Amino acid sequence: MAEAPQIFRRIAIAGNPNTGKSTIFNALTGLRQKVGNYPGVTVEKKTGRFFGSHGEAMELLDLPGSYSLQVRSPDEAVSRDVLLGRVPGTPRPDAIIAVLDASNLDRHLYLVAQFLELDIPVIVALNMVDVAEKRGLTIDLLGLKNSLGVPVIPMVASRGQGLIELKQALSRATLQVSDQRAQLPIVLEREVAALSRMLKGHAGSVRSEAMLLLSLEDDRLAAEAKGDSTLLTEIHAARERLKLSGLDPIAAPVDARYAWVSEVCASTVHRQGEDSHGLTFSDHIDQILTHKLWGWLAFVGMMALMFVCIFVVAQAPMDWIRAAMQAVAKWTGAHLPPGDLRSLVVDGVIVGVGNVVVFLPQILILFFFLGLLEDSGYMARAAFIMDRLMSRVGLHGKSFVPLLSSFACAIPGIMATRTIENRNDRFVTILVAPLMSCSARLPVYAIMIALLMPASNVWSKAGVMLCMYLIGVIAAFVMAGLFKKTILRSETPMLLLELPPYRAPVFRGIVQRMWERAVVFIRRAGTVILALSVLLWALLSFPKPTEPDATQSEILSHSIGGRMGHAIEPVIAPLGYDWKIGIGLVASFAAREVFVSTMGQIYNIEDAKEDNEDLRTQMRDERRADGTPVFTPLTCLSIMVFYVLAMQCLSTVAIVRRETNSWRWPLFQIAYMTALAWIGAFVVYQGGHLLGFR
């Protein structure tokens, strides 16, 4: 491998959320990206390499989108610490690309005002100039450049306009630190200067560090000052002096920066015609989608449509995969001599992997819909209409977005909690996120619904599935309320959320992500699920009973897996499960979808017929010792409820451990969710029995 060229410049890219920061990052770095973590904290660190206009190697660091360097969430703390050069292993950047939305300069320049105070060269990427023009805004680029004292590059990042100019600006031999900045009130400036002298570090960064310390809230200040009592006393004394002179240390710098921004905008931005207070297209949509009643109807309607599509559209491709799988099994069965090897290949590998792969179409459709919701800007609206409900249990509407992502998978959901400012709220969200039904539960629900109501139409099937998702949501709410009142007490946060304008989703992007997910899913089926299937097969096949004419059922019962199933049968019998379902439950603690492949293997080994029947038929025909069917409607419901509520995912346990930085929370989560699952399934089964259902 060629040696990596020496890095000429390290550049950070920063800006408010929804400014096209990621588009510029991707356009500059292409596939040369690297995603890792900052040490100690769990915020993702995304870096990429690119070459300047003279071929010099540059490293680009993507900072999380934020409105201000004033810290309120773990994401924002990282942005600030990197820019102050306080993160070990991440050198202070040589320059900052500040990405601004040209149509909204009077707000986005605030962050630039903070960057200019850092004494790092800044390059302004003025993105979406086309949108600004459409809105009748004329920006005097030269004037803006002079007022800010930094290069200003007009861009339309989505079409690649301005990238070359940006690279040229970054490649200049020297980048100047601007001498323009917001003028602070003189009293405040004096206190900042005095405090800077007490701090150690880079000459440029101590000033901004001093300013941040002065404007921190008391509880955060103690953490930031790291127990330096002289520094703390000095900060408190400075604040007292400022108050005496009629200045609020938190409000004064903000007001000074905005006053400066207004001045800059007044001389460089010219507006023609009506100002931005007219209702836009987004506002008209919002009048429906955020309406008290229509908003809810739209939300429920969208979810219902999603689940119906999952059944209707996925049906045909699922049938093809199932048919292909059976054909392969039949062919292999015919070409291998009877014995353990054939059993391994047919009952273990093909049945085990095939039964999971069948659900690929449904999972892709789920991801397609979630991608649509995310890209169009609807997610923020969902958080908005959910806020009322969320605030009942003491959570912020923001907590709903991680919960909604958890419908795809709890892992991105749990990672999305990083934007939640309050630690306790964040932990409550992490604790309940796995209760939202993820895509791995889909196979279990699908097979159970097929057994529960084989002849029903799609609408009732989608209805039952929607109910399962709802049970998860309700459980998440109840548990969140309980945790907020007991172990993770904190005030109900107030809603403050930006609603980005609606944008047409880029289908290419969504299809690309679906493709990536398909690859990941198939790779997982071919590796982990394959390995687990082989092991499960071994567990279900060995040791063999000594008498040679044992029936298949006796062989299964005698195997290690069978014994495990029998061992836990007393615990799960009240839920309506037999020992074979018990094997499936135990196996799916590694990953939920393994339940389906385990069931497939169990009934295939047991049947030992030449032709591979459909798993649904096999399960439907399964009988208890007294001749009654095993999978009664009540048992199916009980199994589904168990899967809704149980924490059966090793990957989630690992991610919760990482995000909470302790084993305490993931272990607690496993305990409470397993208990909840058992109780839920017990109530469904025994309650149903008492009411006369079977």
Added chain:
Amino acid sequence: MSATVQQILVGMAVIGALLYLVLRARKKKNCDSGCGCGTKKPLK
């Protein structure tokens, strides 16, 4: 195919699967859930 060869193949498959899972668990990755959550593994 003789019964012994079959036994050996089966044994190898089971041990291979076990080894794969154990080694995989030991290897540190960014997101090994395979859930398709989109978190990329570090590129080399």
Added chain:
Amino acid sequence: MLPVVPKLTLSTAKCGEKLRVRHICPNCPHCARLRELGFRDHVVVKKIADGAAVICLLMGTRLALGRELCDHVEVERFAA
């Protein structure tokens, strides 16, 4: 005695009204955030939607604010 005029806040103002921020409390942590998002004295906001929470347009951005938070923002009607 002077009659007590109830303060007009972002939560009590009517929907669709163009408003100007009169005052935002200086020492409260919630307001520090609002201030940084651009809610300063004399800035013009428009209330777009009202419900469990309020949506308002501030410098070209739609922001959703909880009702309690809106109570912290004192406004006055503003004739363009």
